[in-house]
Amino acid sequence: MDKRHWLDDPRHVKLLWRMFLGVLVLIVAIGALLPLHPYFEIESVFGFYAWFGFIACAVMIAVAKGLALLLKRPDTYYRERDD
Amino acid sequence: MTDSIVHPGLVLIVGALVLPWLRGHLRTAAVLLLPLLVLLLVWQMPDAAWHVRFLDYTLTPVQADKLSRLFATIFALMAAGGGLFALGQKNRLELPAAFVYAGSAIGVALAGDLVTLFVFWELMAVGSTLVLWSNGSRDSYRASLRYLMIHLLGGMILFAGITGHIAQTGSVEFTRIVLDSPAQWLILIGFLVNAAAPPLSAWLPDAYPEASWSGTVFLSAFTTKAAVYVLLRGFPGTELLIWVGLIMVFYGIVYALLENDMRRILAYSIVNQVGFMVAGIGIGTEMALNGAAAHAFTHIIYKALLLMSAGSVLYMTNRRKCSELGGLFHSMPVATICGIIGALAISSFPLTSGFVSKSMISQAAADSHLLTVWLLLAAASAGVFLHAGIKFPWFVFFQKDSGLRPADPPASMRWAMIIFAFLCIAIGIWPGLLYSLLPYAVAYVPYTWAHVITQLQLLLFSGLAFFVLLPYLKRTLTITLDTDWLWRKVLPAVATPSTRLVGAGQALIKRGGQRASSSALTLMDSHYGVDSRFARTWSIRGMALWVLVLLLGYLLLYFM
Numbered sequence: 131m132d133k134r135h136w137l138d139d140p141r142h143v144k145l146l147w148r149m150f151l152g153v154l155v156l157i158v159a160i161g162a163l164l165p166l167h168p169y170f171e172i173e174s175v176f177g178f179y180a181w182f183g184f185i186a187c188a189v190m191i192a193v194a195k196g197l198a199l200l201l202k203r204p205d206t207y208y209r210e211r212d213d
Numbered sequence: 214m215t216d217s218i219v220h221p222g223l224v225l226i227v228g229a230l231v232l233p234w235l236r237g238h239l240r241t242a243a244v245l246l247l248p249l250l251v252l253l254l255v256w257q258m259p260d261a262a263w264h265v266r267f268l269d270y271t272l273t274p275v276q277a278d279k280l281s282r283l284f285a286t287i288f289a290l291m292a293a294g295g296g297l298f299a300l301g302q303k304n305r306l307e308l309p310a311a312f313v314y315a316g317s318a319i320g321v322a323l324a325g326d327l328v329t330l331f332v333f334w335e336l337m338a339v340g341s342t343l344v345l346w347s348n349g350s351r352d353s354y355r356a357s358l359r360y361l362m363i364h365l366l367g368g369m370i371l372f373a374g375i376t377g378h379i380a381q382t383g384s385v386e387f388t389r390i391v392l393d394s395p396a397q398w399l400i401l402i403g404f405l406v407n408a409a410a411p412p413l414s415a416w417l418p419d420a421y422p423e424a425s426w427s428g429t430v431f432l433s434a435f436t437t438k439a440a441v442y443v444l445l446r447g448f449p450g451t452e453l454l455i456w457v458g459l460i461m462v463f464y465g466i467v468y469a470l471l472e473n474d475m476r477r478i479l480a481y482s483i484v485n486q487v488g489f490m491v492a493g494i495g496i497g498t499e500m501a502l503n504g505a506a507a508h509a510f511t512h513i514i515y516k517a518l519l520l521m522s523a524g525s526v527l528y529m530t531n532r533r534k535c536s537e538l539g540g541l542f543h544s545m546p547v548a549t550i551c552g553i554i555g556a557l558a559i560s561s562f563p564l565t566s567g568f569v570s571k572s573m574i575s576q577a578a579a580d581s582h583l584l585t586v587w588l589l590l591a592a593a594s595a596g597v598f599l600h601a602g603i604k605f606p607w608f609v610f611f612q613k614d615s616g617l618r619p620a621d622p623p624a625s626m627r628w629a630m631i632i633f634a635f636l637c638i639a640i641g642i643w644p645g646l647l648y649s650l651l652p653y654a655v656a657y658v659p660y661t662w663a664h665v666i667t668q669l670q671l672l673l674f675s676g677l678a679f680f681v682l683l684p685y686l687k688r689t690l691t692i693t694l695d696t697d698w699l700w701r702k703v704l705p706a707v708a709t710p711s712t713r714l715v716g717a718g719q720a721l722i723k724r725g726g727q728r729a730s731s732s733a734l735t736l737m738d739s740h741y742g743v744d745s746r747f748a749r750t751w752s753i754r755g756m757a758l759w760v761l762v763l764l765l766g767y768l769l770l771y772f773m
Binding site for chain 1: 474
């Protein structure tokens with residue numbers, strides 16, 4: 131029952147990480163070589179979609195963490211009064 | 214006008230009412246075949262309207278065109294898939310309620326006039342409340358009351374708007390509505406309440422996760438998408454909707470990022486996805502409207518798939534918090550793989566259904582030269598992968614090993630997931646199928662090298678952001694306050710003292726009244742009571758004397 135899965139081995143996780151980073155580099159390289167028919171000027175900036183996607187996510191996480199400072203409550207918050 | 218039209222929505226509703234009396238194989242057959250029969254009926258409907266006279270109005274209970282048929286189709290398909298998934302549901306109320314809910318959603322999609330629309334609209338609220346209610350827990354009962362309260366409020370606003378609109382225009386027809394008086398604004402607001410638009414958006418993530426493992430699958434599909442349908446038909450190109458949609462998109466992402474309950478993550482993500490559709494309706498070009506309609510279609514399938522995957526986990530483990538789950542891929546391969554396919558589809562990965570539908574909305578923004586809108590939609594697409602695409606499968610099926618080793622769920626649930634996962638991929642590979650159902654002719658090619666590569670860049674780097682910033686996304690036993698705080702905390706806090714005040718006032722009045730009436734009674738008693746002057750027994754002599762005096766007095770007065 132307690133068979134170790136291929137993914138449970140840290141070496142394999144490391145391998146997956148390396149493959150993922152390789153794919154990232156590859157996909158940016160292909161993007162730089164292909165004609166992308168931009169609609170807006172900003173799309174022609176090098177690796178636009180890559181850095182835009184990364185920064186957008188970082189900003190959204192930052193906003194979420196900021197909001198959490200104000201609005202986070204224990205998950206029993208609404209229950210206290212009821213019981 | 215044809216006499217032979219059978220209303221597909223009504224067939225489903227009537228079937229639902231028979232369902233509770235069926236048992237065993239008969240019930241299974243009815244659950245599986247009824248939605249398919251409805252699907253067939255939807256497809257047999259000619260492009261025609263069916264009119265009836267009611268009071269002073271000509272109603273059009275059934276009016277079929279491409280747009281309404283598209284939505285009726287996906288609603289019927291959803292009833293079929295959800296029915297299969299829910300076959301093992303022990304509660305005998307939930308499935309019939311869900312079919313009434315689905316049937317009335319089909320009724321909304323086929324309604325040609327505002328009166329019919331309103332009737333089915335409210336029936337949807339009843340059906341969905343019963344789905345929530347049937348879960349039977351205290352939490353779901355309370356959630357269903359809050360849910361019903363918001364929807365009755367929305368229904369009232371809509372009713373006021375429809376009444377005003379009919380009074381002004383004299384027409385009950387449901388076509389494009391121009392926002393030129395408060396009545397039309399009320400209709401728009403009524404529609405937006407059901408679309409989970411701010412500020413009342415909190416009803417959705419509050420209520421949906423409280424349904425049973427199968428109930429949430431149904432809930433995710435109909436209310437918000439019926440709202441998308443009526444907005445598509447009633448208010449295409451209303452610029453305000455672009456901004457409403459964008460707020461919904463980011464609201465959904467930010468709240469989902471902070472959430473710990475796996476199904477509430479997906480509920481926030483419904484608001485996020487409906488935001489894309491609402492923004493598309495606001496852009497209003499043929500491409501954008503096609504995109505919004507297509508996205509509603511694909512969204513229903515992959516969101517149901519995601520919630521089926523989450524529902525399977527809930528069914529097998531009875532746990533719903535990410536912080537208590539993890540490592541389930543070891544023993545639940547079907548739920549894991551189907552969940553991942555749903556997650557890829559919602560993130561619009563190439564070769565999935567989301568890729569061929571959502572991109573039409575972005576493309577429409579680009580065609581209309583709306584740079585800000587386009588940038589925000591691109592950022593939001595990255596955010597979808599972040600909050601639903603990776604977060605859901607990662608925290609439920611991977612991350613740290615929770616030690617739980619539940620098996621995959623029973624066959625009916627597995628097959629429902631497999632069929633919906635297949636649809637997600639089939640639509641992604643053969644988008645022509647879906648495109649031929651859209652209201653306008655499609656001149657859009659999703660699979661260009663540029664589109665595939667740019668989309669992969671966007672998504673994979675969002676993935677990188679997720680894993681790099683993972684320490685900031687650790688799940689905690691918390692919730693995040695939303696606008697439902699207003700009606701769960703503030704209103705009761707205001708209402709309790711004021712009801713107490715009113716109660717005290719009532720008590721005061723009551724006591725005053727009692728005192729006044731009791732003193733009046735004592736007074737009466739002293740005059741007319743048993744031993745009072747008036748009730749005393751008098752001697753006959755005395756009586757005769759007094760009568761004599763009175764008669765003499767009368768005589769004197771008469772002659773004077």
